[in-house]
Amino acid sequence: MSEFDVAVIGAGPAGSSAAIRLAQNGMNVLLVERGDPPGTKNVSGAVLWGNELAKVVPDWERSAPVERYVTRKEVAFLTEKSKIAISFSSEELQNSKSGKIIVRGKFDQWLAKKAKDAGAMLVTGVTVDRLAIDNGKVIGIQQDNDVITADAVVVAEGANPRVLINSGLRPKLSDRDVALGIKETIKLPENVINERFNVDSKSGFASEFVLGFLDDGLLSGGFLYTNKDTVSLGIVASLDRLRANGVTHSYDIMGKFEEHPFIKNLIKDGIPDEYAAHLVPEGGISSMPKLYGNGYLVAGDAAAFTFSNGMVLQGINYAITSGILAADTIIENRNNINENTLAKYVDKLRESYVLSDLYNFNGIQNVTWSDFVQKSLPTLAESVMMSLFDEKGMPKKHLRQIVTDAMKSGHMKYSDLITNGYRVIKRM
Ligand SMILES: Cc1cc2nc3c(=O)[nH]c(=O)nc-3n(C[C@H](O)[C@H](O)[C@H](O)COP(=O)(O)OP(=O)(O)OC[C@H]3O[C@@H](n4cnc5c(N)ncnc54)[C@H](O)[C@@H]3O)c2cc1C
Incomplete structure (x- = not known):
């Protein structure tokens, strides 16, 4: 027995x-x-x-x-100088309590x-x-x-x-089975978090980032979540690209993420409290x-x-x-x-x-960890947004022309955009 x-x-x-x-x-x-x-x-x-x-x-x-309940969710592409984001806020999300920040x-x-x-x-x-x-x-x-x-x-x-x-x-894990997760916890007074992220003491902000701006051939995503009186900031980086690159350390990537103009202000005056790294399964059924x-x-x-x-x-x-x-x-x-x-x-x-x-x-990881999603798409979107919103006192162009010009400057063909765009939509 x-x-x-x-x-x-x-x-x-x-x-x-x-x-x-x-x-x-x-x-x-x-x-x-x-x-x-x-x-x-x-x-x-x-x-x-x-x-x-x-x-x-x-x-x-x-x-x-539970630190807070997510009421504002954002997904953002970061390029070197810009942030292109989809932001969603809803009382319904708050009431459902389905996003518990812990x-x-x-x-x-x-x-x-x-x-x-x-x-x-x-x-x-x-x-x-x-x-x-x-x-x-x-x-x-x-x-x-x-x-x-x-x-x-x-x-x-x-x-x-x-x-x-x-x-x-x-079998032993391969670099394709897992990604590297890095997380820093940064202390900020509760009232500063509430003001900075436009939340109250129960509600919270959660954002995921596509970080194609990190150079050296790296592919990575980031996150920022508001706890009660700390902010969790982190990165998930593809291990095979990190190893192939050979020279970039995890703290280099994290440092660059923290220094991004749209992250820097969010964590300003924060005191680093914890720093940790952990593996994240990424291989899906092929790693099971x-x-x-x-x-x-x-x-x-x-x-x-x-x-x-x-x-x-x-x-x-x-x-x-x-x-x-x-x-x-x-x-x-x-x-x-x-x-x-x-x-x-x-x-x-x-x-x-x-x-x-x-x-x-x-196979979704082949899309999310692709150069198209991480680099080409954000650069194209940035270029289009700049043409739309940076008023230069010149005759305005139709959107189609703006997109065509942006694609030309990014050496992208319409056929690439359609094929890769279709793959993204199909997989997601
Ligand atoms: C940076 C990062 C951010 C993430 N963010 C999110 C997020 O926001 N939301 C989300 O849903 N998921 C997130 N994840 C994924 C999430 O952390 C995991 O999917 C989840 O923790 C899996 O739970 P688990 O119980 O299977 O494993 P774990 O949480 O890893 O727990 C395993 C436990 O087993 C113990 N253990 C291991 N080996 C032994 C042993 N030999 N003997 C005794 N004990 C052992 C460990 O100490 C650990 O306590 C994130 C992961 C990382 C790395």
């Missing part, structure tokens, strides 16, 4: 959600986290999109450490405590080395020579899946490991469940949902855990948005 019904590796959103659901259903759960307390090893912007949290903590609004250090600790309150045993400061496997069946978790047995294991170890790799259950096996399931970033299309970066909601579905699969098959019964996890993921989004948007 095993020591636990289920062992969960990692108390991030995926692992803690799985543990809560399992414990709420009377299962004997061990939740192991290498950080002490949970959250200390985690990096996100972060906006928790969607309302999945209510499925594990129905009264989350009473105690969840700080992971506080949020993960809170969610792991909910797992403990539900009855799970939470062990922190312990790094699991590998899965314990006997005759092809996962029988628990292992650190050094110590094995803790469990009938099933949920692997929710995040974007750097050392346990899966060490256990021979997935096998999601189940005899005695184990994989959830969250460890399963490459993130969605990013340049307008949103989402992973926490996918982590929570996949953690819940992993737990449900185990609960429904609690008396008969084997590879066949755990395979039903994939059906559940397919029925949810988790796998359908990944399949529907397969």
Whole structure:
């Protein structure tokens, strides 16, 4: 007989959600986290999109450490000197509370405590080395020579899946599987944030940026989110381009982003508080490991469940949902855990948005991480906007002529614009 019904590796959103659901259903759960307390090893912007949290903590609004709710969302292209943005503000967005701005250090600790309150045993400061496997069946978790047995294991170890790799259950990561996320937290008084971002003490601003202006062949996106009395500023940069470039450091890119004329003023007089880096799954289904096996399931970033299309970066909601579905699969098959019964996890993921989004948007990274979206399109838009809005006291041109001139100066052909534009619209 095993020591636990289920062992969960990692108390991030995926692992803690799985543990809560399992414990709420009377299962004997061990939740192991290498950080002490949970959250200390985690990096996100972060906006928790969607309302999945209510499925594990129905009264989350009473105690969840939400900094602000997104009421103003922006998507912007930055060139060296300009910003071309789509901005959306809505009371409806505020009322739906679907964009919860959180700080992971506080949020993960809170969610792991909910797992403990539900009855799970939470062990922190312990790094699991590998899965314990006997005759092809996962029988628990292992650190050094110590094995803790469990009938099933949920692997929710995040974007750097050392346990899966060490256990021979997935290949090593390549530069195409993950991007590099860098985040700085900058302290600003609450009233300054409210004034600067035109929000009140509950509402918040979230923006994603396309950062084609960073030269040296790099491709990257940025984000800025307003917390209560800090601002989260960060970058997600393609790892293969960063490595090919060979000379640019992550802090060079971050420094350049901070110095951009339209960012500089937003963080003026802010005091840097934290600086961190973390991997972000970017490869989509081509990076996905096998999601189940005899005695184990994989959830969250460890399963490459993130969605990013340049307008949103989402992973926490996918982590929570996949953690819940992993737990449900185990609960429904609690008396008969084997590879066949755990395979039903994939059906559940397919029925949810988790796998359908990944399949529907397969290959989107080839569009969002393309020179067209990152560089050509913003430069063209900048050129058109300058012709439209920079009044020079000359006869006005028709829009068609302005676009044609801008394309000529950017060495772009109409056929390129149509082909690439169609690819972007089709994929997005
Ligand atoms: C810079 C950046 C910004 C982001 N912004 C957003 C955002 O705004 N919104 C959004 O939805 N997503 C965002 N993401 C993605 C989001 O952070 C992830 O998708 C999400 O955290 C995945 O949750 P998870 O539980 O699967 O993994 P994680 O949150 O990584 O949790 C895994 C946990 O497992 C622990 N662990 C790992 N290995 C072991 C081990 N061997 N033994 C014990 N414990 C272990 C870790 O310490 C960690 O606590 C961002 C990511 C980055 C890097």
